[in-house]
Amino acid sequence: MHSGVNNLYEFGDFQLNARNGTLWRNSDVVPLSPKSAELLQLLIERRGQIVTKQEIFDRVWSDTFVEDGVLTQNIYTLRGKLGLDEEGRQFIETVPRRGYRFAGTLKNIRSDSLAASAAVDADDDNELSADILEDIRTVPSLPGTPAAVDASRLRASGRRSHLRSLLFAGFGLLLIAMAGFGVYRYALKGADEAGSKIAPIEQLRFQKVTDSGDVVFPTLSPDGKLLAYVRLDEEQASVWAKQIGDGNPFQILPPSRKGYRSLAFSPDGLYLFYREESDVGAIYQAPAFGGPPKKIVDNAWSDFSVSPDGKQFAFVRRDAELTSYLLILSNTDGSGERQLATRSAPWDYRGGAPGWSPDGSKLIIASGQQQQFFPKLLMIDVPTGEETEMKIPRWRAIFRVLWMPDGKRLIITAREAREPYSQIWMVSLPDGEVRRWTNDLESYFWLSLSADGQLLVTRQQRIISHLWLLPEGDLKKAKQLTFGERNLDSYVGLAWTPGGKIVFSSFTNNVTDLYSMNSDGSSRVQLITNAGQDNTDPTIASDGSSIIFTSNRTGASQIWRMDIDGRNQRQLTFDENNKERSIAGALSPDGREVFFIKIGAGPSAIWKMPIEGGEAVQVSRLSDATAESFVTLSPDGKWLAYRHVSSRVEPKGDERTMQIGIIPSDGNGEPKLFDLPLRRPMIQWAGDSAAFYYSSGSFNSSALWRQPINGGQPERVLDLPDRVFNFAWSHDEKNLAVARGRQLGDAILISGLP
Structure with missing residues (x-):
């Protein structure tokens, strides 16, 4: 130094x-x-x-x-x-x-x-102690070990006896660190910023039980002896199982383009329940050791959980008007359905399937305001539907909640407000004392627990998204523009300026901001700094003078505007009653109007307002459907494209599809609907306004298509060997920017639970 x-x-x-x-x-x-x-x-x-x-x-x-x-x-x-x-x-x-x-x-x-x-002696003892401390400095101490000693304080003493004692302490630290390294890899020590405690790290044991990197929804049988999971290959998914400790997997359900999700065993371990990606409303049942499946529920529409006695499902469904979220109970044969509780807009249910208490008398589920973070955790009485808010930290997001068999503790995957990755937590009831079980650089979302509470399995997930340039849309000429081991570049924002620069989102240090750079990756400039956690969805004015984007810096997602260089940032949409959110802005060709999706008090719809500010007016008025996720205007200004969400979506075939709707830009007229196998809701208009581009892909490969809006067959433009998270053609359609990468996941078995 x-x-x-x-x-x-x-x-x-x-x-x-x-x-x-x-x-x-x-x-x-x-x-x-x-x-x-x-x-x-x-x-x-x-x-x-x-x-x-x-x-x-x-x-x-x-x-x-x-x-x-x-x-x-x-x-x-x-x-x-x-x-x-x-x-x-x-x-x-x-x-x-x-x-x-x-x-x-x-x-x-x-x-x-x-x-x-201090005047450090240049003798062998001092040199050796300095070397040891440099090694120790790179391995954080584990719980229960003595506090690490500052190297400067060691060097301050010239007494050999002092050095010897410190050397023994140093070697002791190294031995303890080496013994605990396998555990530390998955659960680092240290109290988190919310003041929560770490579960006894010496008690928990972490074991990676799959190593293929393509595993989702790992699920334990009630006796903890069998692990079921979904494997994703390039075009299909299949369901596999293996005995814990055996290491010889066998296939339960065959490869299918329909996909599998939301696995759950029956309490007796004889059956496996699941959903299909292509028929998301249904719940299926199959023998746990292989056999033909059968459909048992037709109208679930969300992840589900099975009651401890195996007689009921709990799941969440949206109502016919798409303005409320309904917590539903049904018998496991599909009969006896009843509505237990409701959340009306702008409130929703979230956090995956509801969690059953061990005696089946209560459910626990997360709830929050739409397009907002920091949800609440609700305990709902099954006989009466009465809700009680639980005491939890101010988590940014909650993904899954399970009840421990003693009924006094919860296991939760959640993401802290100031951290980038979802971790595993234990919460005591009713005082809300929190203990953290993992603290590393991977994310955890899915959880499954054995009936006795002795084993827990989770999916450790990692997404990598880098930005690439494909000149003339040619994969052979592809050039990588961004780098890093944990990047999420362009995942929620990618656009070209008329002058050929790229504006894109990047997730760093728990913050998503917007950047610009030349098409060769040079001259990278951060356009937004220290302005909320999420700045996304940039749209560039046709004259290249300004950018419209979505930001939650005021606490709720709203539409903002800034100059092309990031200056003069100004909020365009507001919510005085804290009920409405505005997302996914799009500019008219003349730059005078901004269109956006408004979510909140009523059904989600397309609205517009003058770019210089003024009253917003509703544009889309759909029957039995809503406009959601995004809106984009055709270059000639005549058409609006959006995600069309019907109140009742029927399965269309062997692949999961999303509906893209196109309506006149004045909102008048019936929508043209396209059922497309999109992985994410995003499209880009072609320059002639006669077609739009979209990306599809079953699991780990992707293709780019051009869909004419007159209803003709789509044209396959490009195949890519990995996942496409976002894409954008330059204004002259000569250069293609693509956010592409992989989503990796494996099953982690945790034993020694407290």
């Missing part, structure tokens, strides 16, 4: 020891490379000031020549290590075209008298 005085910089939960480059978070060492540590120190020393790229290069890389990408990667790494401050902002701000600025608040700046006064 550069400093001659051992300043200790304290900010948030962090402390940076400038003498040896050690960064601490509470009692944990945060591993940093020497250059990243020196870069952080420079920014802290100049806190509140803009530090130019040249100043950084002169200070941190004075002895060598490096490209801008090296600096960008180090900034990216630091942001990943630091996360967000208490107000949800990044510690390091990007000032477009100028440099970077440290925006955190320093709690204290002090000199370490031990380090300042």
